[in-house]
Amino acid sequence: MLKVFSSFSKALILDRSNIRFALGVWLGLSFSIAVILSTVGIMDGFITSLKSGLKLSNGDITFSSRAGFFELGPLTKKGMKELGVASFSPLIESQAFVVANESSKGIVIRGVEGQSYSQVTGQEILPERESIIVGPELAKVLSIKVGDEVVLVMAQGNRQLDGLPLLKKFKVQGLIEHGIYQKDLRFVYMDQKELSEMLGTKGKVNMVSLNIGQDANQNLTDEQREQAVEEMVYDLEDLLGIDYRIKPYWEDYRSMLEAVEIEKLTISLILQIIVIISIFNVLSFVTFLNEKQSQQIFLFQALGLSTQSLRRTWLSMVCFLWAFSCAFSLVFVWLFNWMLSELSILSLPGDVYHMGRLQLSLDLSDYMIVFGTTLFWMILIIAFALYRLNKRSILYGLRKEFS
Amino acid sequence: MALVDIQGISKKYADQYALNNLTLSLEEGEQYAILGASGSGKSTLLYLLGGLEKADAGTINVSGRDLSKLSDSALAKYRNELVGFVFQFHFLLPSMTCEKNILLPAEIGSHKMAKVRKKIHDIAEHLGVAHCLKKYPYQLSGGEQQRINITRALSLTPKLLLCDEPTGNLDSENSAKVTDLIQDLAKEFGSTLAVVTHDPGVAKKFSKKFVLKDGHLSHESFFNQNDSVPPTP
Numbered sequence: 264m265l266k267v268f269s270s271f272s273k274a275l276i277l278d279r280s281n282i283r284f285a286l287g288v289w290l291g292l293s294f295s296i297a298v299i300l301s302t303v304g305i306m307d308g309f310i311t312s313l314k315s316g317l318k319l320s321n322g323d324i325t326f327s328s329r330a331g332f333f334e335l336g337p338l339t340k341k342g343m344k345e346l347g348v349a350s351f352s353p354l355i356e357s358q359a360f361v362v363a364n365e366s367s368k369g370i371v372i373r374g375v376e377g378q379s380y381s382q383v384t385g386q387e388i389l390p391e392r393e394s395i396i397v398g399p400e401l402a403k404v405l406s407i408k409v410g411d412e413v414v415l416v417m418a419q420g421n422r423q424l425d426g427l428p429l430l431k432k433f434k435v436q437g438l439i440e441h442g443i444y445q446k447d448l449r450f451v452y453m454d455q456k457e458l459s460e461m462l463g464t465k466g467k468v469n470m471v472s473l474n475i476g477q478d479a480n481q482n483l484t485d486e487q488r489e490q491a492v493e494e495m496v497y498d499l500e501d502l503l504g505i506d507y508r509i510k511p512y513w514e515d516y517r518s519m520l521e522a523v524e525i526e527k528l529t530i531s532l533i534l535q536i537i538v539i540i541s542i543f544n545v546l547s548f549v550t551f552l553n554e555k556q557s558q559q560i561f562l563f564q565a566l567g568l569s570t571q572s573l574r575r576t577w578l579s580m581v582c583f584l585w586a587f588s589c590a591f592s593l594v595f596v597w598l599f600n601w602m603l604s605e606l607s608i609l610s611l612p613g614d615v616y617h618m619g620r621l622q623l624s625l626d627l628s629d630y631m632i633v634f635g636t637t638l639f640w641m642i643l644i645i646a647f648a649l650y651r652l653n654k655r656s657i658l659y660g661l662r663k664e665f666s
Numbered sequence: 667m668a669l670v671d672i673q674g675i676s677k678k679y680a681d682q683y684a685l686n687n688l689t690l691s692l693e694e695g696e697q698y699a700i701l702g703a704s705g706s707g708k709s710t711l712l713y714l715l716g717g718l719e720k721a722d723a724g725t726i727n728v729s730g731r732d733l734s735k736l737s738d739s740a741l742a743k744y745r746n747e748l749v750g751f752v753f754q755f756h757f758l759l760p761s762m763t764c765e766k767n768i769l770l771p772a773e774i775g776s777h778k779m780a781k782v783r784k785k786i787h788d789i790a791e792h793l794g795v796a797h798c799l800k801k802y803p804y805q806l807s808g809g810e811q812q813r814i815n816i817t818r819a820l821s822l823t824p825k826l827l828l829c830d831e832p833t834g835n836l837d838s839e840n841s842a843k844v845t846d847l848i849q850d851l852a853k854e855f856g857s858t859l860a861v862v863t864h865d866p867g868v869a870k871k872f873s874k875k876f877v878l879k880d881g882h883l884s885h886e887s888f889f890n891q892n893d894s895v896p897p898t899p
Contacts, residue, residue: 565716566770
């Protein structure tokens, strides 16, 4: 059968115009598949980048008290350890203005314990007293650099002069990147004790970031890890009760992530049209060959190729075309990914998309779904067309072609 | 013993009968010329015999097989294993060497290639085209191409060798040579030979002839060159 397939293909395609047509169809189908793969990849890449960015600023889980500031008691610490929390870091989060170079910007100020916070987030954030660490986008907006001085403006809290703002000068100790534009623009870190003193919280905190144990779970897939985080959220709800708000790291962007998932599905379905158009190109190629090379086809039939074998051979040819197109689509996807990371024209408007640059993220199931649906459409359309195409009798063909 | 038994076959195209209630038989190992004017139905008869088309009515029995009852794949197998075709336009695939062209029926029927390859070399030797096997069809003369065509038709030792105007494109010298070669090889392989021809020179070489007229067997049909009595249908 393989020999017949090889001879049949050779008899039909080894003609310069046919080869050009075949190349065009092949490239067209490859490109269409690549478009869907890239779309799915960019959506998945967006989700992956957003989640990893969120994780970098929060750890796996954060919890805060509905009553505001609270003390993290020994019982809670013990309970967390028993639940398998690998590391945690209490922090103070408040809002402030940062003033520099005659401009100001509203920011989220976080007072952190350097060691524990770095352990939870995996980022080296070790603010010294009278120093702050800022995101690179904020530094860009305020035109500040490491070593510059800025002024933080915040409320006095529960002190006597609470009607007046509190102003204090800080030195920019360093820049820290979160991978999320909004956080790079708004997050400022300082020493927790210093912030506590400024706000008069007397050692209390209003948030705890924790990590469920990255080292122990490093072999888990993203999905399994997210499940483990969700399970930990339920356990913490049992431990802390309803007075605390417990959030996994993606919670703040949950609706956006859900929207992206829906968008991915919708766009993928819409883009099936491109694939179907390319499959119609394949169909026109098959029809073209069937007409142009009908002598060869009738000869094969006259020499003993049954209609069923003929259809099977056509389908095999089409499947080969599909397989080569799938393979070549990977080249297009790689090229698009490269352009996405290298060409400035393809950088995203960060304030809209939260991230400046994206990488395609595709797993095996994405490839299988895209390649599988393409094959499904291809077989459906081509098989139907072949059924219609080969209805002419051999004698009719011979008479027409040999006369 | 009859290899082919045709009983009352009819074939109609549009409103016109190409063959109308035709009955005849071909004996095993015998050689027949099928004559007739254009449109008399001789090519239709050949293609019906070759299983390229099915008759509208009547039966064609070849070596115990009723062609009208064969499925598409059984009919394809019949064409591959029992029938050899020699077309007027020898029709060799230009993208393949002559050897590949000749081996095509063996490939399609998944036959043992080594055995067939040896055989086609013998036939090609006999036909004087052994030196052409590695060449492409466009590198050969018309006569050589037709001999390659004959080699392909005989490659699987068909029981029934059907030739449609095999010398239609050849000059009279080549025409006589090719006819002789076809007759010799058909005899050597024990194949029943049916040749459709317009050429009186070719027809003369056959002792058994059928003359078709308007889809019927004409009274001119005869089984001996010197016999003027038409055969009983």
